[in-house]
Amino acid sequence: MSLLQASGLRKSFGGVHAVQGVSLQVRAGELLALIGPNGAGKSTTFQLIGGQLRPDAGRVLLDGADITGVAARELARRGVGRTFQIAETLASFTALANVQMALLAHDGRWRGLWRGAGGYRRQDALALLAQVGMQAQADRPCRELAYGDVKRLELALALAGTPRLLLMDEPTAGMAPAERGALMQLVRELARERQIGVLFTEHSMDVVFAHADRVAVMVRGELLAEGPPAAMRANSQVQQAYLGSGLQAPGSPPTLPVAEQPMERAPLLRVRDLQAWYGAAQALHGVSLTVRPGEVLALMGRNGAGKSTTLKAIAGLMARSGGSRHFMGEDIGRWSAHRIARAGLGYVPEERRIFGDLTVLENLEAGRQSPRRWPGGTPLPPWTVQRLFALFPNLGEMPERRGARMSGGEQQMLTVARTLMGQPYLVLLDEPSEGVAPLIVEQMARAVRELKAQGMGILLCEQNLAFAQAVADHVVVLEQGRVVHAGDMAGFMADAALRRRHLGL
Incomplete structure (x- = not known):
C-alpha cells in the first residue's frame, strides 16, 4: 500500500x-x-x-x-x-x-x-x-x-x-x-x-x-x-x-548565438574596493567591477561567496558599506536606496518581493518611472505595459491576477517586468532563472539579450552556468567576499579546471 x-x-x-x-x-x-x-x-x-x-x-x-x-x-x-x-x-x-x-x-x-x-x-x-x-x-x-x-x-x-x-x-x-x-x-x-x-x-x-x-x-x-x-x-x-530545447551543459556551445563584444563606452557602473558588513561580520573585502552599456557581467561563486551582498551594497541596501561606487558618472556611495533607484539603477532581488495584494497591472504601475535619455540626448526606448507583455507573454495572460495567486516563476517574471517599468539604464539581476521552468528560462535568456542589445547594462548573479554562458560577456568570481577571478566569459567556459576550482563544476 x-x-x-x-x-x-x-x-x-x-x-x-x-x-x-x-x-x-x-x-x-x-x-x-x-x-x-x-x-x-x-x-x-x-x-x-x-x-x-x-x-x-x-x-x-x-x-x-x-x-x-x-x-x-x-x-x-x-x-x-x-x-x-x-x-x-x-x-x-x-x-x-x-x-x-x-x-x-x-x-x-x-x-x-x-x-x-x-x-x-x-x-x-x-x-x-x-x-x-x-x-x-x-x-x-x-x-x-x-x-x-x-x-x-x-x-x-x-x-x-x-x-x-x-x-x-x-x-x-x-x-x-x-x-x-x-x-x-x-x-x-x-x-x-x-x-x-x-x-x-x-x-x-x-x-x-x-x-x-x-x-x-x-x-x-x-x-x-x-x-x-x-x-x-x-x-x-x-x-x-x-x-523546451534546453540551454546547453557547461562547456558546450550556448543555445543562443553569442553577442558581439560591446563597444568601448564610458562605464555605467564602476565599483572599486567595495566592502560590506552584517553587524560586526565583514562580508565583502575589496570587490571591484565595471559594467558598460550593452554588457552583461556575470557575478558567480559558491553559496555565501558574497554575490547577493554585492548587489545589495551597490543598490544602497546594506546598513554598513565602504568603497567607491559610481553610476552614470555620479558618486552614489552615500545615496539612499530610493535615490539610486530613481537615478535609473534597477534591482531585481532573489526573493522577488512583489505586492501580493496587488494585481499584475498594479504591481507594474507601482514601479513606473518617466522615460529617460542617455547623457548625449538619445532617448531610451520606453518600457510600457504592452512592451512588457510582449516580452513576458505569461504575464499578458493574467493582467488582473493578484501577486499572491501567481506561481513562483510567474512572480519572478513580474519582478523583472516591474523593475523595467522604472526605465533603468542598468539592472542588478539576482538569480533570474531560479524557480523558473526550463522553457521560461530560454525566454528569460532571450529577454536579457534583447535588453543588452538596446544598450542596457546588466550585472547578473546566477547559479545556472548554462544561462550565464548564454547571455554574459564577462565574469567575476567571488570567494568569501573577495574577487578570485575576472575575465571574459568565453575564456572562463573554456577552462574546465578554473570552473572546477572556483565553482566545484
Missing part, C-alpha cells in the same frame, strides 16, 4: 482552476518529482496535501487514514514534514536556535520554554545541522546566511519532526549545481534509510532526472504524464509543454 494516496484533487480560485482532478501516489522510501510549467498547479497541489488549503473535491490518505483538509499543524504531528518554495525560517535567530525551536514544537514543549530554550536538545539540533552540512553555520543568524544555506536549514527543520512523508517545494533553489546534487543525494539516503516518502517539485532537471524514482508532469492544473525519469525526458508532449 502507498504511504500517500491523493485522488481526484480539485481547487479553484474564483475563475482560475488551479488543480483539476490530480491523483498521486508515493510509497515509503520513494522520491516522486512533480514538475511542470510555472502556474501548472504544483504548489497548490502541495498545499492541498500539506493542509495549507482545503480541496474543493478529492481525498488525501496517509497510511490509509483520511487526512483531507486536516490543518498543517496537525499533519506535522502525524508525520508530514514540509519545506517551502520561499524558505520559512526565523531570520533573527541563529541556525541552531531555529532547529531547537523546531524540536520544541515537535515535542509539544514550546509553551513557557522560550527563555530557557538555548540549551534544549542542543546536541540533537547540532546533529541535524550536520546532516545537512550546516554545523559550521550553527551560530550565524539566518539573515546572514546565503539563500542556498537557508534552504538546507529548512530541510533540517523538517527533519526535526521525524516525518514519514516529506513535501519539498523546490528544495535546491538558490544552490550551486554541486550543492544541489549533494543535498538531494542526502535526501535520497534518508528516504531509503528511514522509509520516508518524498514528494518534491523542482525546476532543475539535473536534480529531477538524477534523483527521482518517478516523475509526474502537470500542465494547466492536470496531470499530463507520469513514469520513470528517462521516459519523461523522452516524452514529446513533456518536451513541448515544459522542457
Whole structure:
C-alpha cells in the first residue's frame, strides 16, 4: 500500500482552476518529482496535501487514514514534514536556535520554554545541522546566511519532526549545481534509510532526472504524464509543454548565438574596493567591477561567496558599506536606496518581493518611472505595459491576477517586468532563472539579450552556468567576499579546471 494516496484533487480560485482532478501516489522510501510549467498547479497541489488549503473535491490518505483538509499543524504531528518554495525560517535567530525551536514544537514543549530554550536538545539540533552540512553555520543568524544555506536549514527543520512523508517545494533553489546534487543525494539516503516518502517539485532537471524514482508532469492544473525519469525526458508532449530545447551543459556551445563584444563606452557602473558588513561580520573585502552599456557581467561563486551582498551594497541596501561606487558618472556611495533607484539603477532581488495584494497591472504601475535619455540626448526606448507583455507573454495572460495567486516563476517574471517599468539604464539581476521552468528560462535568456542589445547594462548573479554562458560577456568570481577571478566569459567556459576550482563544476 502507498504511504500517500491523493485522488481526484480539485481547487479553484474564483475563475482560475488551479488543480483539476490530480491523483498521486508515493510509497515509503520513494522520491516522486512533480514538475511542470510555472502556474501548472504544483504548489497548490502541495498545499492541498500539506493542509495549507482545503480541496474543493478529492481525498488525501496517509497510511490509509483520511487526512483531507486536516490543518498543517496537525499533519506535522502525524508525520508530514514540509519545506517551502520561499524558505520559512526565523531570520533573527541563529541556525541552531531555529532547529531547537523546531524540536520544541515537535515535542509539544514550546509553551513557557522560550527563555530557557538555548540549551534544549542542543546536541540533537547540532546533529541535524550536520546532516545537512550546516554545523559550521550553527551560530550565524539566518539573515546572514546565503539563500542556498537557508534552504538546507529548512530541510533540517523538517527533519526535526521525524516525518514519514516529506513535501519539498523546490528544495535546491538558490544552490550551486554541486550543492544541489549533494543535498538531494542526502535526501535520497534518508528516504531509503528511514522509509520516508518524498514528494518534491523542482525546476532543475539535473536534480529531477538524477534523483527521482518517478516523475509526474502537470500542465494547466492536470496531470499530463507520469513514469520513470528517462521516459519523461523522452516524452514529446513533456518536451513541448515544459522542457523546451534546453540551454546547453557547461562547456558546450550556448543555445543562443553569442553577442558581439560591446563597444568601448564610458562605464555605467564602476565599483572599486567595495566592502560590506552584517553587524560586526565583514562580508565583502575589496570587490571591484565595471559594467558598460550593452554588457552583461556575470557575478558567480559558491553559496555565501558574497554575490547577493554585492548587489545589495551597490543598490544602497546594506546598513554598513565602504568603497567607491559610481553610476552614470555620479558618486552614489552615500545615496539612499530610493535615490539610486530613481537615478535609473534597477534591482531585481532573489526573493522577488512583489505586492501580493496587488494585481499584475498594479504591481507594474507601482514601479513606473518617466522615460529617460542617455547623457548625449538619445532617448531610451520606453518600457510600457504592452512592451512588457510582449516580452513576458505569461504575464499578458493574467493582467488582473493578484501577486499572491501567481506561481513562483510567474512572480519572478513580474519582478523583472516591474523593475523595467522604472526605465533603468542598468539592472542588478539576482538569480533570474531560479524557480523558473526550463522553457521560461530560454525566454528569460532571450529577454536579457534583447535588453543588452538596446544598450542596457546588466550585472547578473546566477547559479545556472548554462544561462550565464548564454547571455554574459564577462565574469567575476567571488570567494568569501573577495574577487578570485575576472575575465571574459568565453575564456572562463573554456577552462574546465578554473570552473572546477572556483565553482566545484
